[in-house]
Amino acid sequence: MRSSSGLRADDSAMADVDALVAAARAGDARAIGKLISLVEDDDDAVPAALQALGASRGEIPYVLGITGPPGAGKSTTTSALIAHWRAAGKRVAVLAVDPSSPFTGGALLGDRVRMQAHFTDTSVFIRSMASRGHLGGLSAATPQAVRVLESCGFDVVLVETVGVGQAEVDIAAMADTTVVLLAPGMGDGVQAAKAGILEVADILAVNKADRDGADDTIRELRHMLTTVSDREPGQWRPPVVRTVATAEGGVAELVEAIDKHRAWLSSSDEGGRRKLARAAHEIAVLANGLLTQRFGLQVGDPRLIALAERVVAGKLDIHSAAREIVGDLE
């Protein structure tokens, strides 16, 4: 919470937020950036203001998640997708979530330079976010930032994050379509399955498909998909597409797969189901953040340290310590 009451922003903050929201919706990139900073600081005036707007808007924009291990070419692919959508006249927003240091909270912008061709395009908004904190996985602020962008009239919101494991699961929980990007030779099929990517991916893309080993990787992924998933008729079957994101036109197959998945979402119950699951996940993450604050579960909390000292001294067991923190809630 940013406000001093710890729960509600005061009226003047509310008025500021309303002015920011108005400017952001008029296309002011600095206002959009400011709103995202506010939700990163957990200011709850923003979602309230957005919700008031959201309730009066009919359409919810499309959220595309892109994830995969470091070096797979996520930024280059993102840049190619931006170019595609811009050519089609769409407004595009990108949130690049860096699962970076919990100690500094800093997001390095190094590979954002790969997207710099789009920095002067006012219909493209690009923002890096650090994923901070510990117990909440991907930043709790990310879905809120997606909502900010949704409310500002972007047609597509693209969320990009590095990661195997938790980050992918988190991104799948907030995206309409999740693309997992791999590169040849970055880990065999067992590794891929270990990371759970076959279950979170709506589309698997093997990037750098002009490199040695690409055919093997694609064949193996397709084989695993046939054996792992025994899908019902009408269900989505994740395609494995090949991309060369550095080459002009190399993302055509990926764009086609994305469009197909989006059409399938609209024609099935799955689209609505995902919106619901996304909202539930978002509520749970925020509630978890509130509980973490209220119960002093942050690193360095004095009560937590005092209990840890008793555990280290052998005077208390871990479960009793946890129960002491949670207290008598029932």
Add this chain to the structure above:
Amino acid sequence: MRSSSGLRADDSAMADVDALVAAARAGDARAIGKLISLVEDDDDAVPAALQALGASRGEIPYVLGITGPPGAGKSTTTSALIAHWRAAGKRVAVLAVDPSSPFTGGALLGDRVRMQAHFTDTSVFIRSMASRGHLGGLSAATPQAVRVLESCGFDVVLVETVGVGQAEVDIAAMADTTVVLLAPGMGDGVQAAKAGILEVADILAVNKADRDGADDTIRELRHMLTTVSDREPGQWRPPVVRTVATAEGGVAELVEAIDKHRAWLSSSDEGGRRKLARAAHEIAVLANGLLTQRFGLQVGDPRLIALAERVVAGKLDIHSAAREIVGDLE
């Protein structure tokens, strides 16, 4: 919680656990495995029983964390370290944590075959754990499983997990020494820093050091360490070592670095500080799990879904929904 009361195991379960603990401490691998299954199921009779034992033991064994991206050679390196410690007469336990599917909870054992040379050695215990759940990052059961192994008289507990980002942070929070394993060409320095590895790593190991690009990777990591960290005298400076885990003797430099770090922990305040931080982290994770249960933050909770439906319909904002779940705690 496994017990029907939701909070306390009954007396007969306690007695079973005591018998299991006795067998496990006598070296019965099946009993050790059963205890770990119990803590995976969140049975709080186990930590209580362990604490009773722990309070009467003077020595806490050494926990080594090994992490890094898929394909870096973690299992092969782990196997080489086991061989080294076994030759020195130590009892070694390995927890291989798979950040696998949140949907199936299943851990694939594919690459465990690389450790199979040690499966028939009764002084070596190897166990795969799935990291389940969502809001807790790495499995909440992992530190409990480490405690089980600590109590069973192993000299070294090695925790191995794939991951960039969250899993690395989690492993650093529970290990005395954290080794981050990289391979040449798996991502440049910016990617490494993005994932926060420079801040969690006590030792950086570039594996497959006989491959092209190893010298570049090592040079770059060393350069980044000098620029990123401006350490006080007496502080630990993470070394960058080169390994070839598939070759006999290729881990000598890594073992030397591990021994040096261990000696430094004992000679500085850092060893005690880490034990305390580890206990605090463990309490926070368990308390978070209790809160997640009590407040119905699990995927599919009916109250959570009902609130999500109101959010999707535009009748409620996300923060109000989260506050409704947390309720009036103050």
